[in-house]
Amino acid sequence: MAEQKKLSIIAFSGDFDKLTAVFTLGTGAAAVGYEVNIFFTFWGLDAIKKKLGRSPVGKGFLPKVFGIFMGGLKSVPVSRLNFAGISPKIFRYLMRKNNVAPLEELVEAAKQLGINFYACEMAMHVLGLEKSDFIPEVKDVLGVTSFLKLSEGGQTLFI
Amino acid sequence: MATYNLDVTKDHCPMTFVKTKIELNKLQKGDVLQVKLLEGEPLENVPRSAREQGFNVLSVTATEQNGVHLVTIEK
Numbered sequence: 359m360a361e362q363k364k365l366s367i368i369a370f371s372g373d374f375d376k377l378t379a380v381f382t383l384g385t386g387a388a389a390v391g392y393e394v395n396i397f398f399t400f401w402g403l404d405a406i407k408k409k410l411g412r413s414p415v416g417k418g419f420l421p422k423v424f425g426i427f428m429g430g431l432k433s434v435p436v437s438r439l440n441f442a443g444i445s446p447k448i449f450r451y452l453m454r455k456n457n458v459a460p461l462e463e464l465v466e467a468a469k470q471l472g473i474n475f476y477a478c479e480m481a482m483h484v485l486g487l488e489k490s491d492f493i494p495e496v497k498d499v500l501g502v503t504s505f506l507k508l509s510e511g512g513q514t515l516f517i
Numbered sequence: 518m519a520t521y522n523l524d525v526t527k528d529h530c531p532m533t534f535v536k537t538k539i540e541l542n543k544l545q546k547g548d549v550l551q552v553k554l555l556e557g558e559p560l561e562n563v564p565r566s567a568r569e570q571g572f573n574v575l576s577v578t579a580t581e582q583n584g585v586h587l588v589t590i591e592k
Contacts, residue, residue: 386531389538390566457527459535467535470542 364393364512366505371517372401372428373437374446374461380405380517381464388471393512396468397505398496399478403485404428405465406475406492421486431462469495476500476508518547525554525563526585533559534566537590541572544592549575552588564588 365387369380380396388394398406409415412429414422436445453460459467468475475496477489482499489499500508523540525533537552544550554563564574573591580587 382531385535389531389535390562391570456529458529459532463532467532467539470539471535 361511362391362393363387364395364509366395366397366509366512366514368505368514368516369396369398369402369405370400371437372404372434374434374449375436375438376517377402377405377431377434378461378464381461381468383515384473385464385467385471388468388473394468394471394473395476395505395508396473397476397478397500397508399481400485401428403477403481403487403492404434405431406477406496407431407487408491408493415491416486417488418486424485431465434461476505518549519545520549520551523550523552525552525559528559530558530562534563537563537567538570541567541590541592546592548592550590550592552590553580554586554588556584556586560586560588564590 367380367384369377371377384394384396407415407430410430410432412426412433415425416422434446435443436449439445450460477492477496477499479499479501489496521540521544523536525536528536533554540550552563554560564577567590568574575589575591577586577588
């Protein structure tokens with residue numbers, strides 16, 4: 359068998375629509391046999407928090423305030439026309455209505471397909487987050503050099 | 518050896534082949550999966566990606582329903 363193809367995605371955005379792109383590409387690639395690595399950093403870390411809603415996750419006062427404002431996967435905003443959080447609800451409704459997998463279903467599929475989730479050490483430090491704040495599927499906490507090594511020889515996307 | 522059925526006629530990219538792959542992962546070697554899908558993108562993608570990953574595509578047949586096909590894959 360030829361060497362396995364590889365796709366590595368840097369999930370920087372914590373927006374509903376961009377995370378949908380991350381998980382659509384990731385699951386699609388994993389389903390056709392790619393090794394898929396997703397490196398979550400900054401706002402992207404919201405997607406892998408254990409707490410799906412708004413919650414004071416994080417160590418210290420400011421990270422806790424951030425945690426409440428940012429929330430988890432269930433409270434991510436859309437990148438345009440968010441209308442104070444109404445748009446993600448409309449999108450979820452439209453996706454279900456049109457039989458397009460909503461974000462949560464894509465994340466579930468990503469777990470089942472064995473996609474590798476990694477968290478950015480530096481962003482976690484800034485936001486006062488620890489590995490235990492994330493879902494257990496998060497394989498490791500990495501820095502830039504480890505990610506570069508991991509993504510070597512494959513395609514890399516920044517979303 | 519058992520035969521399983523999967524209907525992805527209501528699904529869209531990437532869930533058509535994502536669901537197929539997840540289902541194939543659950544199967545034992547020698548088991549057969551019959552995937553009901555629509556013509557166009559799913560019909561092109563599902564058999565091709567199954568073959569590429571070393572599964573045996575036994576048949577691709579049109580059903581009586583307009584535009585619906587049945588792909589039989591052996592693990």
